[in-house]
Amino acid sequence: SHYxxxxxxxxxxxxxxxxxxxxxxELFSVLKREDQDEIVSYYSGMSSExxxxxxxxxxxxxxxxxxxxxxxxxxxxxxxxDTRFHDILNIPxxxxxxxxxxxxxxxxxxILKHVLSYTDFKMMMNEIDYEIDxxxxxxxSIDVKKVLYRMGFPDNYKEISYIE
Numbered sequence: 325s326h327y328x329x330x331x332x333x334x335x336x337x338x339x340x341x342x343x344x345x346x347x348x349x350e351l352f353s354v355l356k357r358e359d360q361d362e363i364v365s366y367y368s369g370m371s372s373e374x375x376x377x378x379x380x381x382x383x384x385x386x387x388x389x390x391x392x393x394x395x396x397x398x399x400x401x402x403x404x405x406d407t408r409f410h411d412i413l414n415i416p417x418x419x420x421x422x423x424x425x426x427x428x429x430x431x432x433x434x435i436l437k438h439v440l441s442y443t444d445f446k447m448m449m450n451e452i453d454y455e456i457d458x459x460x461x462x463x464x465s466i467d468v469k470k471v472l473y474r475m476g477f478p479d480n481y482k483e484i485s486y487i488e
Contacts, residue, residue, distance in 0.1 A: 345386050349379035367439055377402060378435045385432050397474040399427040409434050412487055415478050428476025437484055449485040 327334045340348065352360060353376050360372035367375065381400050388395050403426040415422045425431050433452075437445055460468035472481070 344383075345379075346383040349376070349383050352376055352379055370438055374405060374438075377404065378438065381432065381435060385429075396429070396471065398429065399476075400431070401427075403427040404431045404434060407434055407438075409437060409484055409487060413478055413480055413483060424476045424478045426476075430476040430478065430481065433477075433481070433484065437487075442488070446485050449482070453482065 327338060343351070352363065355363075357372065360375070364370055364372050364375045370378075380402055381404065384400050384402075385395070385398070387393075388398055406422060407425075410422045410425055413425075415424045417423065425434050433449075436448065440448065456468060456472070459471070463471070469479075
């Protein structure tokens with residue numbers, strides 16, 4: 325109310341603190357192309373279209389977590405386009421479509437690989453590996469590989485940490 329009362333508007337840097345992640349993604353989608361491109365320029369090798377799609381998928385997963393929904397085998401309606409990570413990891417295809425990393429949690433991992441720094445991504449993957457190891461030691465009725473399969477993780481998922 326301070327800005328409305330004193331200046332007649334709310335600066336964007338103040339407004340974003342109260343907007344949801346989903347609304348931020350929608351705001352990105354209505355920006356002029358040159359403004360979208362300026363934002364996306366902070367992330368190498370990504371187009372504005374990909375970034376907008378990534379924001380939508382990130383919002384979907386954020387909402388699942390915030391509302392305590394089932395996450396481990398969730399598949400999004402929107403998928404990500406093929407990336408170099410699909411190719412480098414030799415993810416298998418069926419009918420010319422990658423079977424991992426398109427609509428699943430591994431797609432989320434690929435998105436985060438695009439938007440996080442190398443160090444932050446590596447730290448996140450170390451945490452994920454720790455939690456998977458902990459889960460594996462507690463599972464007795466099912467192999468952790470079956471859980472990872474349902475999450476869309478290829479057998480060599482850890483290798484994404486080392487790709488520059």
